[in-house]
Amino acid sequence: MARVERVLHLISGLGQGGAEAALERLLHSARAQSPEIAQEVLSLGGLGPVGERLRAAGFAVQALGLSGRRPLRLLGLWRWLRAHRQGALLQTWMYHADLLGALLARPAGIRRLVWNVRQTGLGVADIRPGTRLVVRLCAWLSGRPSAIVTNAHSAIAVHVAQGYRAARFHWIPNGFDTQTFRPDAEARQTLRREWRVTDGELLVGLVARLDPQKDHANFLQAAARLHQAWPAARFVLVGSGIPQDAALGVAIERLKLPVLRLDNRADIPAILSALDLFCLSSRAEGFPNVLGEAMACACACVSTRCGDADQLLPPECLVPPQDPEALAQALLRWAQAGPQARQRLGERLRAEVTERFPQQAVWPRYLALYESL
Structure with missing residues (x-):
């Protein structure tokens, strides 16, 4: 078994959403159950409410502020990955982060890359044209991550139909905090x-x-x-x-x-x-x-x-x-x-x-x- 010293979480943004909430819950669980493993987060976009809560809870969170007008900030992403590569595994969340992880992880010296796929709606009415292009690129590059985590069984067939490699998928369902979410x-x-x-x-x-x-x-x-x-x-x-x-x-x-x-x-x-x-x-x-x-x-x-x-x-x-x-x-x-x-x-x-x-x-x-x- 390969020891994990540090997990770098790269996510498209930290606004309110299912993936962001899942990351937030995972970080708290990881800190409670494996405090010896460092957990760090980089948002491609802004800090958002989830990022603010994570910072307030003591997690290392940074926001790149990447946008169509600021493509050169990709150099900042590569530098961040390079600086944190020692003993690191890169866990990406959502398509844009998956794509950038596939392109930049190895040049930054990170060998272990895991993607996270969390939806099934890939139709014209479901996601923007630019995101559909990113999905197609990810399908082409889906041999690069060591594994692709999905929280939904149904997402596997949908993405394999797009060209993703079926053998890379691993199902890890969402978990729920039944103390916070309880009848009141x-x-x-x-x-x-x-x-x-x-x-x-x-x-x-x-x-x-x-x-x-x-x-x-x-x-x-x-x-x-x-x-x-x-x-x-x-x-x-x-x-x-x-x-x-x-x-x-x-x-x-x-x-x-x-x-x-x-x-x-x-x-x-x-x-x-x-x-x-x-x-x-x-x-x-x-x-x-x-x-x-x-x-x-x-x-x-x-x-x-x-x-x-x-x-x-x-x-x-x-x-x-x-x-x-x-x-x-x-x-x-x-x-x-x-x-x-x-x-x-x-x-x-x-x-x-x-x-x-x-x-x-x-x-x-x-x-x-x-x-x-």
Whole structure:
């Protein structure tokens, strides 16, 4: 086994997102379980809220501020890798970081490179043309990393179809902190009072940044059908870009829906506890973080069959993607089932995520892979 003295994490950015949250959780677990291994982070973009939290927690975090106007800062990336190469393994996160890691790791003197692939949506409507080009380049260079970690079984076939080398893939699912994400009756009552949602009303929510893959249009169309059949239903959308998006506001007005729109929040466990139903409406995901978090909060969940959602939820909670009628019918069934049935489902989902996807199991799997290279 090859000893790992230092792990360098290169990530495209440190804003709020699934990959960034997974990195943050992994770093805390690594420090707790392997404090002798140095962990350092470099963001290709800005510091972001995740970077700020990591710095405040004492992690070494730098931001390169790379953009189309500042390509020469790539020299700064090479210098950073070169300066930290002793005993190092380079773990990259997301496509742009994967590509740069493939190009710069060996010239900087780093022999062990691991990529991280965390999504399944590679269509024209899912990612930008520039990112699709990066994916194609990564497929061509996929023999360079020693391994490719993915958190989603479903991502392997998608990327192999793009030309990625199948033998490089290793599945390490997300883990969840079930102490932070847990049912909170007091927070539930506080938020519902603040939002003026009564005990007799059904609160359905989605926590997701505004992104084509999250398919907020699917959520709204399903919500409109549900509200017609169940007038006591109310809705909340939480995520980056949600309150500011004019088109989203127009759609809500046109459908005459009672929707509360909120930006990024620090109290996501409380929000999930306040819901009666969590609804994931995405057309593409990897291993959906927020779905596991909602389950950990013992919230009844309905989701499209996106990414590895079927690894998390039972069949009665899953519907096809981009089918608002099916999504509305699933939500209506759980609305009609009543609060006790939803509570039993929530308790079952929390037990499932606690047993199968504990956060403390993730870092040992990464470390075992690292030491095998």
